[in-house]
Amino acid sequence: xxxxxxxxxxxxxxxxxxxxxxxxxxxxYGFVRNYAAFDTRDNLSSSxxxxxxxxKDEALNAYGDDLNEKKDIFLLSITTRLGLNITGPEFLGAxxxxxIESDFAGFGTSNTVxxxxxxxxxxxxxxxxxxxxxxxxxxxGDMMPDVFSLATGAPFTPFSRSPQVRYxxxxxxxxxxxxxxxxxxxxxxxxxxNNLESSTxxxxxxxxxxxxxxxxxxxxxxxxxxxxxxxxxxTLKPRTEYxxxxxxxxxxxxxxxxxxxxxxxxxxxxxxxxxxxxxYAQNASHLNMLSGYGVTEIKENGEVEYGSLSSxxxxxxxTYKQKLKKGTLTYCLFGGYGKNLGCEDDFVSSNMMYxxxxxxxxxxxxxxxxxxxxxxxxxxxxxxxxTTVGYGTMKADGSVDKERSVTNHRICALLKYNF
Numbered sequence: 336x337x338x339x340x341x342x343x344x345x346x347x348x349x350x351x352x353x354x355x356x357x358x359x360x361x362x363x364y365g366f367v368r369n370y371a372a373f374d375t376r377d378n379l380s381s382s383x384x385x386x387x388x389x390x391k392d393e394a395l396n397a398y399g400d401d402l403n404e405k406k407d408i409f410l411l412s413i414t415t416r417l418g419l420n421i422t423g424p425e426f427l428g429a430x431x432x433x434x435i436e437s438d439f440a441g442f443g444t445s446n447t448v449x450x451x452x453x454x455x456x457x458x459x460x461x462x463x464x465x466x467x468x469x470x471x472x473x474x475x476g477d478m479m480p481d482v483f484s485l486a487t488g489a490p491f492t493p494f495s496r497s498p499q500v501r502y503x504x505x506x507x508x509x510x511x512x513x514x515x516x517x518x519x520x521x522x523x524x525x526x527x528x529n530n531l532e533s534s535t536x537x538x539x540x541x542x543x544x545x546x547x548x549x550x551x552x553x554x555x556x557x558x559x560x561x562x563x564x565x566x567x568x569x570t571l572k573p574r575t576e577y578x579x580x581x582x583x584x585x586x587x588x589x590x591x592x593x594x595x596x597x598x599x600x601x602x603x604x605x606x607x608x609x610x611x612x613x614x615y616a617q618n619a620s621h622l623n624m625l626s627g628y629g630v631t632e633i634k635e636n637g638e639v640e641y642g643s644l645s646s647x648x649x650x651x652x653x654t655y656k657q658k659l660k661k662g663t664l665t666y667c668l669f670g671g672y673g674k675n676l677g678c679e680d681d682f683v684s685s686n687m688m689y690x691x692x693x694x695x696x697x698x699x700x701x702x703x704x705x706x707x708x709x710x711x712x713x714x715x716x717x718x719x720x721x722t723t724v725g726y727g728t729m730k731a732d733g734s735v736d737k738e739r740s741v742t743n744h745r746i747c748a749l750l751k752y753n754f
Contacts, residue, residue, distance in 0.1 A: 358423065358424050359421065359422070359423045359424070360421070360422045360423075361419055361420075361421055362419070362420040362421075362422075363417070363418065363419050363420075363754075364418045364419075364420065364754065365415070365416045365417040365418050365753075365754060366415065366416055366751050366752060366753045366754065367412065367415050367751065367752045368412060368414050368415050368416065368749070368751045369410065369411075369412050369749070369750045369751070370385055370410070370411055370412070370414065370485065370747065370748075370749055371408070371409065371410040371411075371747070371748045371749075372384070372385070372387070372408070372409060372745055372746065372747045372748070373406070373407070373408045373745065373746045374387075374406065374407045374408075374743055374744070374745050375404070375406055375742075375743055375744045375745075376390050376391065376401075376403050376404045376405060376406075376741070376743045377390070377391045377403040377404075377405055377407075378390050378391060378722075378743055378745075379391060379692060379693075382413070382414065382440045382485060383409070383411055383413065383440075384407070384409060385411060385413075385414060385440070385485040386485045386486045386489075387484065387485070387486055387720070387722075387743075387745060388486060388489060388490050388623070388625075388692070388722075389490065389625070389692065389696075389699055389722055389724050389743075390403075390722060390723075390724055390741050390742060390743035391403045391693075391741070392693060392695065392724070392726045392741060393726070393739065393741060412439075413438070413439045413440045413447050414438050414439070414440050414485060415438060415439055416436065416437070416438045416452070417436070417437050417438070418434065418435065418436035418437070418452075418453075419434070419435045419436075420432070420433075420434055421433040421434070421435070426458060427458070428460060429458035429459055429460045429465075430458070430459045430460075431456070431457070431458055431459075432456075432457045432459070433455065433456045433457065433468075434453050434454065434455055434457075434468075434470075435451075435453070435454050436451075436452040436453040436454070437449055437450060437451055437452055438450060438452055450520075451469060452469075452496060453468070453469055453470050453471070453496060454468050454469045455467060455468025455469060455470045456468055462504060462505040462506070463502070463503070463504055463505070464501075464502070464503040464504075464505075465500075465501070465502055465503075466499070466500070466501040466502075466503075467499075467500050467501075468498065468499070469496055469497065469498045469499070469519065470496060470497075470499060470501070471495075471496050472493060472494075472495040472496060472497050472499075472516065472550070472622065473499075473501060473512055473514050473550050473552060473565070474493045474495075474550055474552075474565060474567055474595075474597060474622065475492055475493040475494060475495070475612075475622075477552075477554060477561075477563065477599075478561070478599050478601055478610055478612070479492075480492065480610070480650060480652050480669055481608070481610075481652050481654050481665075481667045481669070482652065482667060482669050482703060482705060482718065482720075483705060483707060483716050483718060483747075483749050484703075484718060484720055484745075484747055486623075488650055488652075488669065488671060489623040489624070490623060490624045490625045490648070490673065490691075490692070490699070491648045491649070491650040491671030491672070491673055491699075491701065492612055492614065492648065492650055492671070493567075493595075493597070493614060493616075493619065493622035493623070493624060494521075494622060494623040495521040495621060495622050495623060496520065496521070497516040497517060497518060497519060497520075497521065497548075498516065498517045498519055499514050499515060499516040499517070500514065500515045501513075501514040502514070508555055508556055508557045509553060509554065509555050510553075510554045510556070511552070511553055511554075512550070512551065512552040512553075512554070512565070513549075513550075513551055514549070514550040514551075515547040515548070515549060516547060516548040516549075516550065517538070517541065517542070517547055517548070518538040518541045518542075518548070518621055519538060521621050521622065521623060522536040522537060522538050522540075522620075522621055523536065523537075523538075523540050523541060523569070523571055523618070523620055523621045523689075524536050524620050524627050524628075524689035524690060524691060525537060525540040525571065525573040525574075525689050526573050526574060526687075526689065529574045529575065529576055529577065529587075531574075531630055531639065531686075531687050532684070532686040532687060534688075534689045534690075536620075539575075540571040540572060540573055541569070541570075541571055541621075543572040543575055544570045544571050544572040544590060545572075546570040548567065548568065548569045548570075548621075549567070549568040550565060550566070550567045550568070551565055551566055552564070552565030552566075553565070559602060559603035559604065560600075560601070560602050561600065561601045561602075562598075562599065562600040562601075563598070563599055563600075564596070564597065564598040564599075565596070565597055566594060566595065566596045566597070567594070567595040567596075567597070567619070567622075568592065568593075568594055568595075569592070569593050569595070569617075569618060569619075569621070570590055570591070570592045571590065571591050571592075571618070571628075572587070572589065572590055573589060573591060573628075573641065573689070574587045574589055574639075575587055577589075577637045577638055577639070578637050579636050579637040580635060580636060580637060585637070587638065588638075589638060589639060589640070589641070591618065591628050591641035591642075591643065593617035593618035593619070593628065593643040594617055595614060595615060595616045595617050595618075595619050595622075596614075596615050597612060597613065597614040597615070598612070598613050599611065599612040599613075606655055606656045606657065606658075607653070607654070607655055608653070608654040608655075608656075609651065609652070609653050609654075610651070610652060611649070611650060611651035611652070612649070612650055613647070613648070613649045614647070614648050614649075615645065615646075615647050616645070616646050616647070616648060617643040617644070617645050618643040618644065619646075620689075620690060620691035623691070624646070624648065624673075624691065625646065625673065625675070625690070625691055625692035625693075625696055625699070626644055626646055626690065626691060626692075627643075627644050627688060627689050627690030627691060627692075628641050628642060628643045628644060628678075628688070628689060628690075629641065629642060629644070629678070629682040629683075629687050629688035629689060629690075629733065630682060630683045630684070630687035630688075631678065631680040631681065631682055631683065632680075632683065633683055639683075642678040642679060642680045642682065643678065644675070644676075644677065644678055644688075644690060644733050645676040645677065645678065645679075646673055646674060646675050646676055647673070647674050647676060648671065648672065648673040648674075649671065649672055649673075650669065650670065650671035650672075651669075651670055651671075652667055652668060652669040652670070653667070653668050654666065654667045654668075661710050662708055662709055662710030662711075663708070663709045663710075664706060664707070664708055664709075665706070665707045665708075665709065666704075666705070666706050667704070667705045667706075667707070668702075668703070668704050668705075669701070669702070669703040669704075669705070670700075670701070670702045670703075671700060671701045672698070672699075672700045673698060673699045673700070674697070674698045675696055675697055675698065675733070675734060675735055676734065677730070677732040677733040677734030677735075678732050678733045679732075680732065681731035681732050682731060682732070682733060685729060688733065693726070694729050694733070695726050695727055695728065695729045695735050696724055696725070696726060696735060697725040697726070697727050697734075697735035697736070697737040698724070698725040698737065699722065699723065699724045699725070700722075700723055701720065701721065701722045701723070702721065703718060703719060703720045703721070704718070704719055705717065705718035705719070705747075706718075707749070712752055712753050712754060713750075713751070713752055713753075714749065714750070714751040714752075714753065715749065715750055715751075716747075716748070716749040716751075717746075717747070717748055717749075718746075718747040718748075718749070719744075719745075719746055719747075720744075720745040720746075720747060721742055721743070721744050721745070722742065722743050722745070723740050723741065723742040724740065724741050724742075725737040725739070725740050726738065726739055726740075726741060727739070
C-alpha cells in the first residue's frame, strides 16, 4: 500500500514538472448536482427519467382507465459533473487549449457509469478557430434555454453533443461556422438488421453513408445582442444490402438526405434577458427532436426510397435577475411549441417509419416557470414543467389528425454545489 502511494505521488510530481516545463495549465471545474422530480404520468425520457421530453399517450384498459397515468417521484445525483480545462503552448501560431468533461449518467446496467460529455482540442488564431473532438452540437451550443431541467428545452430545441471538426471565422461582428459531425451518443433511427419493418438506433446509418453531417452558420453579435441562422444537412444510409426479386442479396446504395434550417436571437438589458429559436427540422431524431423518416416507395427490384418527416419548433425564454443582500434570485419563464408537418410523400406503412417519439403526435407545447437562488457556490431551484401533447390518428403522409391532449405535470427541485 505504501509503495502504491509513493508511486502515485511520484507520477503526480512528474506530471507537474512536465506541465511546468511545457507551460501547460490545468483548471478543474464541475458541480455536485442533486435533482428531484415529481411526475403525474409516464413520460418519454432518458437518464433515469431526468431527461424528460413528453408524456406518453393514453393507454386505456377495458374499464376506461389510463394505464399511463402513474405518478412518480425520484432523487438522483448521477449528472454530477467533473471537468478539466487545459491550456498549453503555441502551435502553428495559435493559442492551444483542450477540455475533458464527464458525468456519471453513462450507459450501463446500473446507469451510473462515467461517460465523456466533451473531449476536444482547440486552436485559436486571431480570427480563426479550429476545434476537433466531442463538443456541443453547434446548432445549439452558442445559445441554450435558461431552464435548469436536464433536457435543456428539448424536444423544442436541438440537443446533442457530437464528435466534430469545427471551423470558425471571425469577421467584425460576424462569426461564420462550418462543421463536419459524426454520431456517437445521440443517434439516428433506422431499420434493424436491414429489416424494413423493425426499428432501432445506430451510428452505422451515418457512418455507412460516408458523408459526415454538415452544419453551416452565420452569427452576428454586438454588445448584448446576438442573432444567427444556420442549416444542418444529414445524410444516412439506412440499409447496407437488400434482396432482389430473384432472392439474391445486393449491396444497397439507398440514401436519405434531410435539411434542418434554424434561426435564433438573444438580448440582455440590465437585469433582463430574452432569447429564442425557431427550427424547421427534417429527420432530426439524432438532435433529440421528435422526428425521423420512413419508406415512401418499394421498387420492383427490392430497392426503396425514403422521405423525411418535417416539423417546426419554436421556443422563447425570459429571465430576470434580482440581487439580494446575499446572493441572487433568477426568475425564468420558458415557452415552447412544436408541430408535426408530415412528409411530402405518403409512407408505405407505419411499420416502415423510424422516428424518435411516437408516430401519432400532432403537436406539443410547454410553458415552464422557474426560480433559482444562487449564493457563492450553492444553488437551490424550483421549476414547474407542464408538457402537453396532442395525440391522434396518423395519416399516410405522417401528419396527424388530433383527437386528444395528454399532459404531464412535473415539479422539479435542484440543489447544486459548483466548484
